[in-house]
Amino acid sequence: MIKKAELYKTVYRIDQLPPEDKPEVAFAGRSNVGKSSLLNSLMKIKIAKTSSKPGKTRSINYYLVNDNYYFVDLPGYGFASVAKTEREKWNELMNNYFINRMNLKMVYVLIDHRHKPQKNDHMMIQWLKSLNMPFMIVLTKSDKLNQSEKIKKLNEIKNELSVYGEYIYFQTSANKNKGIEELTNSILAFLK
Ligand SMILES: Nc1nc2c(ncn2[C@@H]2O[C@H](COP(=O)(O)OP(=O)(O)O)[C@@H](O)[C@H]2O)c(=O)[nH]1
Numbered sequence: 650m651i652k653k654a655e656l657y658k659t660v661y662r663i664d665q666l667p668p669e670d671k672p673e674v675a676f677a678g679r680s681n682v683g684k685s686s687l688l689n690s691l692m693k694i695k696i697a698k699t700s701s702k703p704g705k706t707r708s709i710n711y712y713l714v715n716d717n718y719y720f721v722d723l724p725g726y727g728f729a730s731v732a733k734t735e736r737e738k739w740n741e742l743m744n745n746y747f748i749n750r751m752n753l754k755m756v757y758v759l760i761d762h763r764h765k766p767q768k769n770d771h772m773m774i775q776w777l778k779s780l781n782m783p784f785m786i787v788l789t790k791s792d793k794l795n796q797s798e799k800i801k802k803l804n805e806i807k808n809e810l811s812v813y814g815e816y817i818y819f820q821t822s823a824n825k826n827k828g829i830e831e832l833t834n835s836i837l838a839f840l841k
């Protein structure tokens with residue numbers, strides 16, 4: 650159970666990462682996919698800033714949970730308006746993070762339940778796979794679909810991503826607090 654969560658550190662450069670003294674899980678996804686909302690829902694408090702305008706978070710946000718582990722909100726990807734230098738900085742930061750972070754136990758890749766995985770989602774998954782980084786898929790905003798659409802979309806997305814391997818999927822809605830408990834249980838199991 651998550652009893653306590655606080656914003657621990659906001660990181661802009663790789664040398665600012667906290668010590669690897671606690672296990673952590675990270676959350677990745679396209680800008681606006683609902684990452685901050687999901688984190689708020691998981692931590693049961695509104696500390697991650699949400700926004701209807703994409704591309705605001707350029708930092709890695711560390712949350713200290715139950716005083717014992719970190720939830721890591723990675724900067725969102727995939728917005729066209731970002732300059733090349735910004736994208737290169739993002740790439741370098743993320744590459745360093747994934748390669749060097751020894752206490753990273755699992756990455757949760759967020760994808761909008763309503764849409765086919767976008768080019769950037771494919772790139773993220775291929776990237777994690779090439780680094781041998783374990784990851785799972787979290788579908789977000791499931792409240793925007795009815796029951797039959799949810800089943801149809803889940804199968805479509807699973808089918809499309811099956812070229813990379815078999816993965817675990819969570820169907821979640823931060824707004825309606827759906828699938829949050831299952832996801833919490835999965836996360837906490839990796840942090841034991
Ligand atoms: N209907 C619905 N909207 C959501 C959900 N999660 C996030 N949103 C909306 O999607 C937008 C982006 O959310 P945010 O959490 O800031 O996305 P981030 O950029 O990935 O951190 C906001 O307008 C949220 O209100 C959800 O579960 N259901």
Ligand SMILES: [Mg+2]
Nearest residue numbers: 684685698706
């Ligand atoms: Mg965010």
